Amino acid sequence: MGAADSQSDVRRAVLEVKSGNAEAFGRIVEIFQRRLFALTLVLTRDASAAEEVAQDAFVRAFTHLRAYDERRPFYPWLATISVRLAQNWLKRRARAVAREGHHVGQAAQSADAGNPLAAMIAGERGEEMWRRVAALPPGERAAVMLHYRQGMSTGEVARALGVTGGTVKTLLFRARKKLRMAAAESQPGKESQ
Amino acid sequence: MNGDNVASRLRRLPEPAPPPAFARAVMARVRREAEEHTRGLTSGAMARARQRQPAGWRDFFSWAVALGGIAIVFVSWMGGRLVVGSSADPISWVLGTLAFAPPPDEAAVPGVALGLLLFVAGMFAPLRGRRQM
Numbered sequence: 571m572g573a574a575d576s577q578s579d580v581r582r583a584v585l586e587v588k589s590g591n592a593e594a595f596g597r598i599v600e601i602f603q604r605r606l607f608a609l610t611l612v613l614t615r616d617a618s619a620a621e622e623v624a625q626d627a628f629v630r631a632f633t634h635l636r637a638y639d640e641r642r643p644f645y646p647w648l649a650t651i652s653v654r655l656a657q658n659w660l661k662r663r664a665r666a667v668a669r670e671g672h673h674v675g676q677a678a679q680s681a682d683a684g685n686p687l688a689a690m691i692a693g694e695r696g697e698e699m700w701r702r703v704a705a706l707p708p709g710e711r712a713a714v715m716l717h718y719r720q721g722m723s724t725g726e727v728a729r730a731l732g733v734t735g736g737t738v739k740t741l742l743f744r745a746r747k748k749l750r751m752a753a754a755e756s757q758p759g760k761e762s763q
Numbered sequence: 764m765n766g767d768n769v770a771s772r773l774r775r776l777p778e779p780a781p782p783p784a785f786a787r788a789v790m791a792r793v794r795r796e797a798e799e800h801t802r803g804l805t806s807g808a809m810a811r812a813r814q815r816q817p818a819g820w821r822d823f824f825s826w827a828v829a830l831g832g833i834a835i836v837f838v839s840w841m842g843g844r845l846v847v848g849s850s851a852d853p854i855s856w857v858l859g860t861l862a863f864a865p866p867p868d869e870a871a872v873p874g875v876a877l878g879l880l881l882f883v884a885g886m887f888a889p890l891r892g893r894r895q896m
Contacts, residue, residue, distance in 0.1 A: 592797035599786045607781035621782060628789045633796055696777045703773070718773035746769045753769075 576601055580644045587635055595632050602645060603628075605720060606652055612715045613656035615704055623659055627652035646726040649716060653730045660708065702752045710745035713738055825888035832882025839874030 580601060586594035606627060611620035631638070631648050638647055703714055709731065716727045717738070724738045731738065 592793055593790075595793050596786070596790050599789050603781050603786055603789070604778055607785065608778035611779060621785065624781065625785070625789050625792065629792045629796060632793045633800075699772055699776055703776075714773060718770050719776055719778070721774075749769050749773075 577643070581640055584635065584638065584640055584644065587632070592632070595628075598631075598644070599628055602648060605645065606648060609649060609715055609720065610652055610656055612703060612711055613653065613708065614659055619659055619663075623652060623655045626655050630655070643726075645720070646722055646730060649720070649722065649726075650730040653712060653716075654732075657708075698756070699749075702749050705752070706745055706748060709733075710741045710748070713741035714745045714749075717742060825885050827885070828888060829882050829885030832878045832880065832885060835878030835881065836875050837878075839871040839878060842871055842874070 580598060583594045583597040587598075603624070607620060607624045610623040610627070611617065614620050614623060627648060630651050634651075638644070703711060706714065712731055713727055716722045716730060717724060722730070724735050724742075728735045728738045733741075
């Protein structure tokens with residue numbers, strides 16, 4: 571299905587939901603579940619948290635659908651909701667980790683080494699790249715995912731992250747630099763800067 | 764790996780699939796939200812219907828009570844004053860034969876008090892109705 575078909579499908583589903591047919595929201599879930607789950611997985615780096623945050627994002631989108639303007643693309647609006655929820659989850663986890671001081675090392679280890687992204691991707695090349703993306707700081711990770719992988723403009727990314735367009739460009743620049751350096755370190759003979 | 768290469772590799776990254784029951788779980792929650800929303804709307808509408816009374820009937824009742832109170836005051840007052848041959852008739856009163864209306868007899872006082880009470884109750888009845896809403 572092309573992007574235009576998908577957009578008109580989404581618009582039709584949104585109008586049906588707004589006129590009282592909650593079941594029509596299933597179509598929206600079907601279209602966006604994979605993209606949204608991938609985003610929350612990158613943001614949280616935790617498979618069960620990703621599932622919970624993505625579910626919450628869909629439910630919140632349903633309950634606040636009146637606030638959505640059908641003239642704008644749906645996914646950036648949905649992504650904004652899920653970024654906020656993921657940020658809240660990360661803050662709660664950081665507070666919990668800080669409170670339970672002796673678990674800090676464990677949590678950090680599982681976040682980096684576990685890398686559910688890499689575990690869920692088949693194929694060596696995808697796995698390695700996901701691992702590098704997952705190692706980025708949260709802001710860069712989110713910017714890279716939303717702009718490069720999910721095709722949102724820098725303006726839409728800025729709105730989703732609650733920052734300016736200039737900040738998004740800076741995050742993307744830094745992320746690209748780190749990914750380049752990581753690739754060069756892993757394959758010193760083959761990659762060039 | 765140059766910048767363009769990074770960007771193009773990122774664009775081609777495969778995305779992990781969500782758990783198989785994900786969509787079902789989301790829709791179960793969506794249905795619950797929809798049901799709760801409907802229940803909330805229905806109970807709100809029923810509450811508003813209970814509070815609503817025909818405005819015409821309420822206004823008529825208020826006016827009837829207020830005017831009834833005035834009528835009782837007048838009748839009690841005049842009943843205390845109008846005896847056979849008495850000069851305290853309404854015409855003289857209006858024309859100024861009596862500068863001030865004399866107080867009514869003691870027997871008429873309860874009637875005057877009741878009438879005043881009903882008059883005040885009738886005047887404030889619309890406010891009471893609005894507070895309940």
